[in-house]
Amino acid sequence: LSHDFVQSFHLDGEGLWIPTYDGGLNFLPSDQFDSPEPVFRHYRYAAGQSGGLSSDEAEVAFRDRSGVLWVGTAVGLDRFSPFGKKFATSHLAATPFSQNDPVTALCLDPEGRLWAGSRGGGLYVLDPETGRRLQVFRHDPGNPHSLPHDDVYGLLIDRRHRLWVATYHGLAYLEPGSLEKPVFHSFDRADGLPYGFVHGLYESDKGEIWIATYGGLSRLHETPGRGFVFENFSMDDLPPRALVNSTTYQLTQDRFGYLWVATYDGLSRIVEEEDGGVWFDNYRHEPGDPYSLQENWINVLFRDSAGRLWVGARGGLHLVRQKESAQRADFQVFGLPEGLPNETIHAIEEDQQGYLWLSTNQGVVVFDPAAADDPSLPAVIAHYDQSNGLQNSQFISRSSCRDGEGWLYFGGISGFNRFQPGQLRRNPHAPSVVLTE
Structure with a gap:
């Protein structure tokens, strides 16, 4: 005792x-x-x-x-409550994160190591099961081959197993197998990037690296003898080559092969011509139109296992509805009326049962995509917050990943959470009905 x-x-x-x-x-x-x-x-x-x-x-x-x-x-x-107490919380620093030091990016490499980016703390390599730090990379002003900046906003492992890092001061990549003597190959505006502040990275089905920055979008061309060449796009280009907005956050590819771009002020679909030319099909909120975007600030894009494209905005979750590739899309919106506790959607992952897990400013929500086809079904089937063991109820945009065994990872302002959805218990007891005067 x-x-x-x-x-x-x-x-x-x-x-x-x-x-x-x-x-x-x-x-x-x-x-x-x-x-x-x-x-x-x-x-x-x-x-x-x-x-x-x-x-x-x-x-x-x-x-x-x-x-x-x-x-x-x-x-x-x-x-x-015994329900939902299976969230393991990890902190990158020796002490828990402050609100100025969140986990801003997460990804897993082919060796099963977890890479975690922070704001101000650099880039961490972790054991995903224990959260133990294996290695830390930080910017060294005296070393041109160090991390470009200690604010990390995006991570990507490409098909050649190179790690690409989006930072506040440029883009860098690390060759596989070089952790003992790391050499970061860096690019900034002088090398052709449209802007130094890089938000996100995406590799298309063609193997092209696309780069979302604060000042435009870039497609990276890698050719023998010429090295890397950046092809840039912005809202200042002449239509239809103009992005809806130059502050870009993330890209993903839909089931038709089109790339979509999340921006500060709307959504752009990239249409590539046979000759390699590019134009943009742009979407913004249209007052009075319930099938348009309900908020122009787009945080995250996610394509699920059924091929549906989901858009997480500051105004709820949107499903892109498009039966044919040439058809202009509209949107089905889910927000507070559909049961979401908060309409700011930061990150989206899918579990092995097909449910979507949404990180928000008020915890993590389990969303049933079947509700999009059957309004009689509840859209939200579970909600977890800090009382269930989450690092915090507030999370960070685009900071999430899923490993090969179905474990989900979400980064927030006080660390990150790792959990296996199938191990979480939901309360089977409905509350008693009490009649009062």
């Missing part, structure tokens, strides 16, 4: 709960009842940390019919 002054007992199907005067809450699992040396679990108050007891002076404990454990302490009533 953590303390000899026992306040009370509560026996449930899992074991014996023992509140103490100054030692918090003790738990003895039922399989330890007959042990000559029983092992107790201790739950204590920890200043500044969420998820623990509100005080070490625990007086009473009780588990209700839904499985929730209630603990009365000297300062209040604590509630612990």
